[in-house]
Amino acid sequence: xxxxGSFVFRGDRNRGGHQGRGGYRGGGGGGGGYRGGGGGGSxxxxxxxxxxxxxxxxxxxxxxxxxxxxxxxxxxxxxxxLKDVSLExxxxxxxxxxxxxxxxxxxxxxxxFFPMSLTAGTVFYRYEVKMDPDEKRKTSRRRVIDLFIExxxxxxxxxxxxxxxxxxxxxIEPLPLDKMNLIGQGAKVKLWWKDDDPPAPNxxxxxxxxxxxxxxxxxxxxxxxxxVMGQSRHRELGQDQDIEIPSxxxxxxxxxFNAEPEANPNIGGVGKNKFFHLPGxxxxxxxxxxxxxxxxxxxxxxxxxxxxxxxxxxxxxxxPFYGEMSLFEVIHKVTGRHPSxxxxxxxxxxxxxSFLKRVKVTLKHLKGRPAIVGNVANYxxxxxxxxxxxxxxxxxxSVTEYFEAKxxxxxxxxxxxxxxxxxxxxxxxxxxxxxxxxxxxxxSDTQTxxxxxxxxxxxxxxxxxxxxxxLRTLGLENxxxxxxxxxxxxxxxxxxxxPARILPPPAIRYRQSTTNVERNRGQWNLIRQQFSQGATIxxxxxxxxxxxxxxxxxxxxLRQVVAQFKNNCRELGMNIACTGETITLDASxxxxxxxxxxxxxxxxxxxxxxxxxxxxPDELKNIYNDIKVLGxxxxxxxxxxxxxxxxxxxLDGGSRNKQYxxxxxxxxxxxxxxxxxxxxxxxLATLLSPEGPTMLVGMDVTHPSPLSAQGSPSIAxxxxxxxxxxxxxxxxxxxxxxxxxxxxxxxMLMERLxxxxxxxxxxxxARPPAIIFYRDGVSEGEFGRVLSHEFPKIVHACNQWxxxxxxxxxxxVVGKRHxxxxxxxxxxxxxxxxxxxPGTVVDRGVTAVYDWDFYLQAHKGLQGTARPAxxxxxxxxxxxxxxxxxxxxxxxxxxFARCTKAVSICPxxxxxxxxxxxxxxxxxSIMDTSGTESSALERKxxxxxxxxxxxxxSGVHNDIKETMFYx
Numbered sequence: 001x002x003x004x005g006s007f008v009f010r011g012d013r014n015r016g017g018h019q020g021r022g023g024y025r026g027g028g029g030g031g032g033g034y035r036g037g038g039g040g041g042s043x044x045x046x047x048x049x050x051x052x053x054x055x056x057x058x059x060x061x062x063x064x065x066x067x068x069x070x071x072x073x074x075x076x077x078x079x080x081x082l083k084d085v086s087l088e089x090x091x092x093x094x095x096x097x098x099x100x101x102x103x104x105x106x107x108x109x110x111x112x113f114f115p116m117s118l119t120a121g122t123v124f125y126r127y128e129v130k131m132d133p134d135e136k137r138k139t140s141r142r143r144v145i146d147l148f149i150e151x152x153x154x155x156x157x158x159x160x161x162x163x164x165x166x167x168x169x170x171x172i173e174p175l176p177l178d179k180m181n182l183i184g185q186g187a188k189v190k191l192w193w194k195d196d197d198p199p200a201p202n203x204x205x206x207x208x209x210x211x212x213x214x215x216x217x218x219x220x221x222x223x224x225x226x227x228v229m230g231q232s233r234h235r236e237l238g239q240d241q242d243i244e245i246p247s248x249x250x251x252x253x254x255x256x257f258n259a260e261p262e263a264n265p266n267i268g269g270v271g272k273n274k275f276f277h278l279p280g281x282x283x284x285x286x287x288x289x290x291x292x293x294x295x296x297x298x299x300x301x302x303x304x305x306x307x308x309x310x311x312x313x314x315x316x317x318x319x320p321f322y323g324e325m326s327l328f329e330v331i332h333k334v335t336g337r338h339p340s341x342x343x344x345x346x347x348x349x350x351x352x353x354s355f356l357k358r359v360k361v362t363l364k365h366l367k368g369r370p371a372i373v374g375n376v377a378n379y380x381x382x383x384x385x386x387x388x389x390x391x392x393x394x395x396x397x398s399v400t401e402y403f404e405a406k407x408x409x410x411x412x413x414x415x416x417x418x419x420x421x422x423x424x425x426x427x428x429x430x431x432x433x434x435x436x437x438x439x440x441x442x443x444s445d446t447q448t449x450x451x452x453x454x455x456x457x458x459x460x461x462x463x464x465x466x467x468x469x470x471l472r473t474l475g476l477e478n479x480x481x482x483x484x485x486x487x488x489x490x491x492x493x494x495x496x497x498x499p500a501r502i503l504p505p506p507a508i509r510y511r512q513s514t515t516n517v518e519r520n521r522g523q524w525n526l527i528r529q530q531f532s533q534g535a536t537i538x539x540x541x542x543x544x545x546x547x548x549x550x551x552x553x554x555x556x557x558l559r560q561v562v563a564q565f566k567n568n569c570r571e572l573g574m575n576i577a578c579t580g581e582t583i584t585l586d587a588s589x590x591x592x593x594x595x596x597x598x599x600x601x602x603x604x605x606x607x608x609x610x611x612x613x614x615x616x617p618d619e620l621k622n623i624y625n626d627i628k629v630l631g632x633x634x635x636x637x638x639x640x641x642x643x644x645x646x647x648x649x650x651l652d653g654g655s656r657n658k659q660y661x662x663x664x665x666x667x668x669x670x671x672x673x674x675x676x677x678x679x680x681x682x683x684l685a686t687l688l689s690p691e692g693p694t695m696l697v698g699m700d701v702t703h704p705s706p707l708s709a710q711g712s713p714s715i716a717x718x719x720x721x722x723x724x725x726x727x728x729x730x731x732x733x734x735x736x737x738x739x740x741x742x743x744x745x746x747x748m749l750m751e752r753l754x755x756x757x758x759x760x761x762x763x764x765x766a767r768p769p770a771i772i773f774y775r776d777g778v779s780e781g782e783f784g785r786v787l788s789h790e791f792p793k794i795v796h797a798c799n800q801w802x803x804x805x806x807x808x809x810x811x812x813v814v815g816k817r818h819x820x821x822x823x824x825x826x827x828x829x830x831x832x833x834x835x836x837x838p839g840t841v842v843d844r845g846v847t848a849v850y851d852w853d854f855y856l857q858a859h860k861g862l863q864g865t866a867r868p869a870x871x872x873x874x875x876x877x878x879x880x881x882x883x884x885x886x887x888x889x890x891x892x893x894x895x896f897a898r899c900t901k902a903v904s905i906c907p908x909x910x911x912x913x914x915x916x917x918x919x920x921x922x923x924x925s926i927m928d929t930s931g932t933e934s935s936a937l938e939r940k941x942x943x944x945x946x947x948x949x950x951x952x953x954s955g956v957h958n959d960i961k962e963t964m965f966y967x
Contacts, residue, residue, distance in 0.1 A: 055834045058110065058463040058823045063494045065825055067108060067845060072499075074308035075100070075844050082850070094783070094874050097852045100844050101882040104501030109836060110823040111846045112466055113311040113496050114476070116303070119488035122220040124252055127169040132186075132209045141165060144191055148210045152187045156180050160486045162259045169212070170255055172487055177212065186211040196367075220488060223249060227305050253303035257312070259483040260475025267473065268436030274300050274317055277473060278436050280324065287454040289320060289447040292333040292355065293439055295454045296321045299470040300819045305849055312491060313846075314470050315819035316462055318455035320439040320447065322359060327419075327428040330355070339429075341413040349376045349417060354441070354707065354929065356419070361431040365407045370434055371421035381414040381427050399425055440706035442928060456864040459834045463823050467493060497825060498845025502837050503856075503890045505902065506683035511573055514680070517894065520831055522838030522860040523901035526662055530573030532725075535672030537569070540580030541602060541609035543595075545587040548617035552648050555584065560651045561615060561644070568661035574669055581609075587617055592626050603635040611672065614641045625921045633922060633952075636959030640668055663898070667967050670727065670897040678725045683891045686884055687772075692760055693724040695768035695807075696892070697752065698908030699790075700776040701742050702916040709926045711941025713948045716742040717915035719908060720752035722759045727895055729908065730755055730962045731915045735923070735952050737945070740782055745793040750801045755962055770808040770878055776909040778813045780872075787811065787874045808877040810885075814909040815870035820846065820855060822868060835861040838902055840868070841886050852876070854886055858893035859904040869905040898967055911967070918966035923951055 082096040129148070135141040142165030149161050149169070159173035177183050190199040191206045199205040218226075227249045254272060261267045261275040266284065268276045276298030279286035285297040300315045323329075328339040334355050335348040344352065353375040362368040377384070381399035388397045391405050400414045411427055418425040443451065457465065475482040476491045484491070505517035510529040517524050544558045562582065569576040585594045602609060614627060624641055631639035642664060650657040666676050687694040698719040704712035714736050719729040732748035742748075757766045773794070778786050791811060798805045822842060824830035829837055836857050843854035857868035871889060880888075889906050896903040896910065903910055920927050926944055956965065 054832070055458055056460055057825075057827050057830060057834050058460040059825070060463075060467065060494060063110075064497045065108070067497050067499050071307050071309065071845065078307065078849070094787070094851045094872075095876045096850055097848070097882075099882050101501060101841060101854070101886050103883045103887055104503040104839065104841065105829075107500050107502060107829045107840075108497050108825045109500045109840065109842065110463070110495040110825060111498050111842070112315055112463070112819070112821045112823075113304075113306070113313050113846050114471075114494070115492040115496060116310045116312055117490045117492075118220040118224055118310075119490070120220055122172055122488035123217055124219075124223060124487075125171050125174050125217045126215045126252075127171070127175065127212050128215045129163075129167050129169055130211045132211070135208065138165065140191060143193065144189055144208050144210070145169075147189050147191070148187065151189060152180070152182075152210070160483065162255045162483065162487075164251060164255050168251060168255070170252060174214075174217075175212075177214065182212055218252075223252065224310060227253070227310055253310075256487045256489065257301060257303060257474070257476070257484055261473065263483075268296075268298075268321070268438075270298070270319060270438045273302050274298055274319070275473060276319065276321070276436075278324075279321070286321075287450060288323070289443065289450045290333070291444065291447060292323050292325070292330050292433075293320045293443065293447060294323050295319075295451045297455075299466070299473050301474050301476070302819065304846075306846060307844070307849055311496065311846065312476065313819055314466050314474065314476070315821060316457070316465050316470060317819075318451060320443055320451060322433045322437045322439055324435040325433055327361070327431040327433070330433060331428070339413065341415045343380060343415055344376070344417055352376050358440070358706070360434040360437055361419070361421070361426075362434045363426065364430040364432070365403065365409055371424065371426060371431075374420040374422065377418045377420045377425060379425070380417055381411055384418060384425050399427060403427065403430075442705065442707060452863070459821075459823050459865045462821070462865045463495070467495065495823070496845060498842055500822065500836070500840050500842045502829065503839040503841055503887060505839060506679045506891045506894055508894065509678045509680060517902070519839075520837055520860075521901070522858065526572075526900050530571075531669050531674055531676050532678050533675035534569075534573035534575055535669045535674035536575040537610045537672065538577050539609040539611075540566075540577060541612045542580055542582040543598060543612060543614045544582060544584045545591075545615075545617055545620065546584045548587045548644075549619055550617045550644060550648075553617050553644050557648065557651055558582070558584075558615060558644075561647050562613070564647070564651075564657055565613065565661060565664075568658065568665055569668075572662065572665055572669070574665065574672075574674065587620060591620055591623055595623070595626060595630060599630040599635045599637065603637065609637065611668065612637050612639045614639060615644050616641060618643060618645050625924045628918065628921050632918070632956055632960065632965055634957070636957030636961075638671055638960055638963070638965065640664065666898045666900075671964050671967060673728075673963065675725055675727055676897050677895075678727065679891060679895060684724075684726060684888075686880075686888050687726065688724060689769055691765045691769040693721070693726070693768065694770040694772060695752070695756055696721040696726055696729075696908045697749070697771055697773045698729065698776065698906075698910070698912035699742060699745075699773060700909065700912035700916050701736075701740065702777070702913075702920060703738060703740075704927060707929050709929050709944045711944030711948075712738070712923070712926050713945065714738045715916050715919045715923075716744055716748070717912045717919065718742075718745075718748040718752060719911045719915055720749075720756065721908070722752075722756045726892065727897055729911050729964060731911070731964075731966060733915060733919050733955060735919075735948060740778070741786060741789045745790050746797040746800065749794060749797040753798070753801045767802060767805055768807055770810070772878070773809070773811045774906050774909040774912075775811065775813045775874075776816075776905075776913050778815075779817075780815070783813060783872065783874060786813070791875060809875060810873070810878045810880065811875040812885075813872045813874060814905050815872065816867070816905050818867075818870050820868065820870065821865050822855070822857065823865075831860060833861060835866040836868075839890060841890070842868070843882060843886070848872070852882075854882070856886065856889060856893075857904075858890050858902045860901065867904070871906075897964070911964075915966045923948055926951075 079097055079099055129145060131144060135144060145163050145165055149163065153161060153175065156176055156179055159171045161169060161171050163169045186209045189208050189210055192199045262269060266278055268278050276296045277284035279294050279296060287295045289295050295318055298317050298319065300317050302313045304311050304313055331337055331352065334351055337348060356373040357375060359373045360370050361373055362370055385396045385398045388402060399418060400411050403409045403411055411429060413429050416428055419428055419431060471477050471493060475484060478485055478490055505519060508515050508517060508524050509532065511532050512530060515524050542562050566576050585591060621643060627639055627641055631637045646660055647657050669676055681688065701714050701716045703714045716734045716736055717731055719731040721729055732751045734744035734748060736743040756768055760766045775786065794809060798807060822836050822840065824834065824836050831837055838858060838860050840857045841854055847853050852873040853871060855868040855870055857866050892906050893902045896907045926948060
């Protein structure tokens, strides 16, 4: 078979340069999968931490132990000056901080922020650079500017020069542009790469004309004042003025502080703020995750304004990277196959294509020149031909022939499929994975476990790592040769100390008694308790499987498991019929087809179960997605799925299964309309009024991952409370074209308001007098956009739902992907792992200068260093004080239905996130294309979007859409 095609690889100098390394976080963005039956709770609340010798508190020598009193004074004065600023709602600005909280036990904590200073008298000069022709590719553009600095500017000045690689250059000495003859004339630069020989005259290299002009200058004092204070006239101007920090100031800090790690060939960057010592190089720390991936330790840094000072936030991070290896090693690690001159099977080809998509490889025959992989082609080096005029051939040649004639390279494996890289077809045996590339896909469960074990460090170890290797890797050790030092910056190597408070937990109410939360653990016991309201299950359908490869999966053992399930239901106060129907399916047959038949048969009104319990053998765990699609979208039957192996070792109904079923039934009870637990009314007094309960709303949007098919949608969710217990949150879901902003805000909120009205008809006013929004999934740079886009739609939805209706609205963004960490200074205010105690709240020292935000660690950190949630108030029409909002949020964190402990983020936001996760399952084949046929990967975006709409259909079935089916 012979196929005509394009040139194999054009070995010219103008190859377009290196590609960015990307920054998708592995493990977070797949299409859903088996979640198990546990649900994240604990029958006893869990012990947490590791047993063994007691850990030491992080207490650095010569480190501060008290907050900086000058900073405290500035904070108090600033907040006092803001008391007269109008609180009226005005477009485009956030409410100012109205005060600091006082409730709770006072303490101090260290924060992973380092004070910065700038040498007085330093002047920063900014220059703008333009090139002709304009180069759009970032890596090529960066290389051209670097060459301009090295070959032109450095001939005339010894000043340190840094660049963003786009169009900005900064120095601390003015450049003698007149002496360089650059004013109006520019300079010519040829593009070449470090692996190549320097260009020669008339060699055909791409040439650029570079124009440079002086733009602005700024003194150290101006820079610090503007960065810290924003527009320092804020208090006089009020809220109708923009107080955003000028982007130029951010640029100066980022460019100077990124220059050091970016110049180090042993350090790889991910995005703008993360840097990793590569495996195999001095200082590199990594762990083989298996499957061709390494977990690599790195560090995050971000320069931020704070009260009267500039701080640098530094944190330890871990990301999966592609291992630096030959393609043959990759084939073995990904498919398990050893190199041979035989084509890959279809499944092997799909797995390899998914693993290598958009990965940079180096080419042995072109001295390590890079190429970007598209996919694994269907043809091998003998089959694929192209017309070649070079080398005197002037005929169709195969890739095998071309390599022998052009490079004197005899392919050992000409029958192995080629890699498609752009328009070129390249043999795998000449390719190796280029170093420093972050993995952008979804890692396996085993890889996730390995990475968590590698990344998990107790707070003391984490703090020591940040203050030693972290500062060194980022070039922040104040060494005289470091770029920040040369530009006049100095970093205090000690973390700042800030005030904190420990908020008290609420009391937990069950049917017959009230229990207290263990303060140091943030948890409570379900033992000898019953749900506040037990759900009723009149019709139970159990689906089991025969002919499983599991030796203990027998009908008799399945009956024991079902009996345990029912007994635990009754012990926890649920009402369940004594008998139930059990059917068994043949696990050796087409199980997906058999399940479709079962769901179709039992969707009839006279056979419809209240609950379908599916007990899967391990070999069928991958059908979880199919079950949820059939139950949630197609038939509206409530389903509960768990693996038989989770309960098979305790078939006599011992404590292990008791805990497992308790966790499972916390989800079942709330899905079926029950109420697991509640709080004392005084803990929620802020939300209760004679007009009716406040509505709590969670909002989130999830996006396609790098392994999603192009054209895959974003998925938006909105959950909302509808009663005075604030435990039940039905949800609305929408698919939308990819984008950060939620498009269906109006329609989804109207659905939630209608459900509230249905359940509160007997209230004085069947409309919530106030609504509090907890918005998840928003980065700091998007705060303004999300408020200006979504807030007007919220107001419009209220008025459209009921003319003239305008509730009091508070809109809060919940951040969980930030890099702020706190470390106790007092051993009596720390848990056994030396994390801060549950309830620790910080609202000064490292928070926003003008805006209203706070950090709250409501939960106990079970592994590693606990991460607090970050709450940022974008609107407040309810007039909350700092204490009111902080205590309310703390109390709500104890109202997550499926566990007996405080959770890390407020339940409305957490539930919205879970609803998005469930919705990804419905679109799994396009949201996660790993292992998908190549044709699916190459669909046109508009076809993928149409396919998504077909798969989504009418959304969640009417019979369950007003339940918490997604939990």
